[in-house]
Amino acid sequence: MHYYHGISVLSVLATGLLGGLAKPLSPPWDDIHIKHSWNTVPRNWESLGHPPSGTTIDLYIALKPQRENALVDALYEVSEPGHPRYHAYLTKEQVAELVAPRPETLELVNSWLEHHGISSSSISMMHGSNTLMLKGVSVTQANTLLRASYQLYRHVERDETIVRTVGYSLPVELHWHVLTVAPTTSFVSPRTQWQTPRNRSDRAVKATPGEPATTLLSRAKVNNVTPSFLRWLYETETYTPNTRGENVLGIVGLLGDYPIPADLTAFMQKYRSEADDATFTVVEVNGGGSHPNKEANMDIQYAEAIAYPTPHIFYSASQSDTDTDFAIWLEYILDQENIPQTISISYSHEEHSISREYATHVCEQFAGLAVRGVSVLVSSGNDGIGRGTCLRDDGTIRFGPTFPGTCPYVTVVGATTDYEPEVGADLSGGGFSDYFERPWYQEEAVSTFLQHLGNQYQGLYNAPGRGIPDIAAQAIGLPIFFNGNEQKESGTSLATPVVAGIISLLNDWLISTGQRPLGFLNPWLYGRGFRGLNDITVGSNPGCNMDGFSAILGWDPVTGLGTPNFHKMLVILR
Template sequence: MRLQPISITEQRMVVESSTDGTVNIADIPADWQLASAIRASVHPVLKDQRMLVHLGLQQSNVDIVNAKFHSVSNPQNADFGKFLTREELRQLVAPSAETIESVVAWLSANNVVGIEFTHSNDFIRVRLTPAQIEQLFNVELFQYQSASNPEVSIVRSATHAVVPSVVAKYINLVHGFTHFPILKSNENKGANKLGATGSVTPQVIKKMYSVTDVFSGRTNASQAVAEFQGQSFSSSDLAKFLSAFSLPSQTVRNITGPNTDVAHIEANLDVQYIIASGQGIPTDVYLAAGEDFNLIGWITDVEANANSALVWSVSYGENIASQTVADVNRLDVEFQKAAILGHTIIFASGDSGVYSRGATYLKFHPGYPACMASVISVGATEYNDDDTETQTTNWSGGGFALSNYVNASQAPWQIAAVQAYLNSGVELPPSGQYDAMGRAFPDVSAFGLNFQIYEGGFASSVSGTSAAAPTFAGIFSLVNDARLAAGKSPLGFPAYFLYQNAQAFNDIKIGYNKASGLYGFHATTGFDPLSGLGTPNYTRLKAAALALP
């Protein structure tokens, strides 16, 4: 039974710990330091800025969405591949008239203007001043500065939003001023000390993962990367990269958001390797402005756009413990909605082993949203100089979600594989370090070390699960293309398919993802929570996909 969204009022009953009704945000990344003791609402520079806030309205038929998510995704179900249209989805989840009217009336009574609805009418978007946010949601906003990147600052509340009782039953998410993003680092992750590591190029990926196809040119297969925190990519670097590795010229099909054409490592890596791995597949780029990690803004755009790419790769994340259960449940519904439209959402599993970057090294901190049940999570392996791939990196994110956020029962496709791992006799970390009742991740892996990219006109090397995610996404897009060319549906959310076809993966049996901490998980034969099912063999994946209805 999956966790159901809860109202803000119910949420406070679960986690409230203060006497004034506010709830402190747990595990704010240490990188964010208070920059000013002056509240943003009266700060001479900050008080007039407008902050984008999303209000998640109580949706209709969430239970049906969940059931549909499983039925259209499972090849063993008669509804497999029978996705909804956007209009069908809108009619299914649209909030009641009472919900919409009550929330609009509340906002209007508080002098909020410019109220906008997303496609399904289940989110309201408004731009509010700090004073309006403080008044509406019982918070205090302050400016925070990044210690590692001092030119970056954000305005945030250190307590969760509190919605007044008059509308609490109509709103189950408030997003825009409580999330502290984990900033992308330009650090090049080091190799394990076990064996020599080689450089990953497009040719290495094709050879090692048996990628024999390029885009057929006759389907609507498509892929995209989503970038946050002010990233942009360089089209000239993309051209140099493709030329340097003797790949056909290809440009990005659509760009959503502001692209300065300045080379940022993350965006360049994502664009260059999703195109290299899914050669010829039409590719889009979504660029979110500002330093926020606004997943809600992005996923609602995906749901609204009829031309949105079928496969998405995202290489960003944060610590799940900084979220509320209501936040995670609502995002889960949004990812399920994308799945029943036929989209595949892929996330990098993180680069700090079991600890999630920026968290303390005392207890495991699963990365978010990579540990969610409604996405495919990708870990990182090493390519060896002798043309072998035998181990994960020691920093590849993985483990178990906290079960109060994402319970194992929400991912039924992996229960047998996870139990086999736990019962295999492999050495496990101390039981108090992790929650074995949570969903295990990652699902799969791909190379993540020493990727050769172009940045600022020059060749460069970069590492991370953020390299593995677009690599897997590109390969998966070619599998989608093969199905579409055969007159079949795209795979949509593919977890059932992947776990039912574990033989299509190269098993990774060596690895220990403790990063610089005390403990981690060991790789072993079969599924494990640091390499997942293993790395893809395109030829076998394609054959398995074409054998489905």
């Protein structure tokens, strides 16, 4: 078991990281400007008034780095095939140096907190990072510190409550030093805004006129999408991992989620009997989890089904505030000397439910992970082009892509179903980010799709934004075990660990031949790796009461570049 520990801001001062400044600066702290706010209470939320007296929150403060673009520049250098520094991954210490805040930033923030009576004993700095954590701040004190009005909000459809404010402000002097503060204005539901599976009935297999009997038999396999079918479909069944302890696959469980070991054993005994000794290591983050559930089970069961006997680590993070769950886990993993070469994350929420500043900070944390040589796979969501009607608070309709998939520094996994042909599943999340510009590695592929799309849906999405997904895999009607019972589930929570397992096998081969792991996949995928994928040209992802995008030749916002073919990808790497 591992636990996260911060270091006191006072210890930072003592070690001279503030450049030897003798006393805090004292700017006019009453010159306040809004940092972020909503015009109204976000849709489907209602205020229950002020929280009970004595309510406390933990405030997470992200500071701007001294070298603003250095981390991303380094990431692209080590991730672009052909670059002189390709696969020259950075160490933990090198990343920490790139994201370190200016000395005057720490000094100013410390002075501001001291001005408002925040006890130094409640302040910690994340080791080797650019973030501060303020533990146990009273809501009254937070309101004064941030010129906010924290209230208790309830989601009208799900009867879930969170403590939030519709706006907060900072002294003008700090706007150039503080990127974001959380929890503040992000209205993310504690559970169902995250990646949740859909139950789908099996599709009937019907012959079409003139269809060969062999094709019908192949298509019948889709009603039984087992690990054996997936390993056959994506051509991993003949590969056996060689490195064992050197190559590791990590699976992230947020919200206190963790898998049930007995269910993994039952699953493997039935669907991969030679691997019935499959196991995993649990690493607790921020106190660990206490919520056994389907999400964690499907993640570990399908990662193991593909990548066994590769060692698996399940990171079980406590059910802290949903506004900081990603950030807290990322702080933990970035502080580790050794990180799994491949990581699977099946949690996501609507991009527009969080602030641009907070999304930017978390995205940069993912860049810090990628520059260390980690392939991060995240789910694209299960709501097609958007959840419900996609009606925004201002009365407009806007498609709703999911975060962290919209971050350009992760690889996003969509959903497929059927076989001969394999088609884009209607639940496959896809679209274009409102927060992040289209990265250079996507320019050609995404531009081609947009030319094909023409004026359809014009104004309902951000055409210059980062497009998702990048890749896809089977996600409809896959069996899992939960609490000893077998059931079928659907969703990109299943596709994501499948793809992660395949990437982990590729990393195993690279390491076994004395090479560096793949690291950040996207520059390679869009440059050469797409030739090792099965292009999906049928299917769509309806949502927002519309038909959604369509899968076409090449990249599309339903299945990305396609589904993996392990052996073709291996040939490209040789």
